[in-house]
Amino acid sequence: MNSADITTVKSILSQPQKIAIIPHRNPDGDAIGSCLALYGFLKKKGHTVHVVAPNDYPKFLKWMPENDTVINFERENPKAKEVINEASVIFTLDFNDLSRVGQMEQVLKEASADFIMIDHHQQPSDYAMVTYSDVTMSSTCEMVYNFIDFLGETDQIDADMATNLYTGIMTDTGSFKYRSTSSKTHRVVAELIDKGADNMAIHQEVFDTNSPSRLHLLGVALSNMVILPEYRTAYITLTQDELDQYDFKKGDTEGFVNYGLTLEGIIFALIFIENREEGIIKISLRSIGDFSVNEFARAHFNGGGHTNAAGGRSETSMDETISRFNDILKTYKDKLNP
Ligand code: 5GP
Secondary structure, eight states: OHHHHHEEEEEEHHHHOEEEEEEEEEOOOOHHHHHHHHHHHHHHOOOOEEEEEOOOOOOOOOTHHHHHHHHTTTTTHHHHHHHHHHHHHHHHESSSGGGGGGGGGHHHHOOOOOEEEEOOOOSSOOOSSSSEEOTTSSHHHHHHHHHHHHTGGGGGGOOHHHHHHHHHHHTTTTTTSTTTHHHHHHHHHHHHTTOOHHHHHHHHHHHHHOOOHHHHHHHHHTOOOOEEEGEEEEEEOHHHHHHHHHHHOOOOOOOTHHHHHHHHTTTTTEEEEETTTTEEEEEEEETTTOOHHHHHHHSSSSEEOOOEEEEEEESSSHHHHHHHHHHHHHHTTHHOOO
């Protein structure tokens, strides 16, 4: 954030504001963690603050401090709309385009509030009064820490805020192993532990709360995996019938896509998950190195994200999607074997 933006933000926040904080649809640990941490900070500063999530999120994030205050736009629609319509300031966190909030998009477009974007995804849209965008950042949670630092207020970070920020940084960096994890990330994380984030308890809450059915679903996913060594690619499919058979709950497939990348020589991994209710195949894409899954998802599957982690969707059947994917892959043989 440049000094003019910092001055603008300081001036806006010098008066009590009505603030709405919005994560992207299907929020993950970084989206929820950054929203809840910012919520804690802005409340301490005397503002009226609400977090409005476009839809529900997994159980393994619902233990987080202040989680009970989150308004679900799908479930509590009138209240959510009222908060957005009455807001004087809207923070949008962990997404780069208003289309990422699904049905909430129109309500945000009609809102009269000043927008502040904090995000680390590529190609941010130009809708905010202040855009704090940095694609080199590990996570939006690291950016919220920086944001509070820019305001000279890190002494306001308490144990709950530290816990929320730690959770988001941990989940978005694959437990501190992705390329975007810098020495600065580790310094921020160390600071958060000093401020009261219980790192071992957080890891357990997020990773050691599996249900037996989730592990059985993982077994199905792994046995469905197709490995294409000549394209250094591995992909997994999960149909709605398979999800139903294993009592699928939101978040149960989190992390499955990464298994492809644990294979020696594989640099491109995907998971295709059927969602019959939405009539789509949701696609998660991951890579190692310079192969940009952001560009791949944008070019072919109406998606985007980061160089090494992106998402997208297909509106045709699983079989057609896979067949189209295989055709597309043929045109990437050289890029996948540089
Ligand atoms: P995931 O595969 O975990 O859903 O998402 C990986 C990354 O890509 C995340 O940073 C997420 O925000 C982004 N992403 C996921 N789905 C989409 C999408 O449909 N469009 C865009 N632009 N980004 C996405």
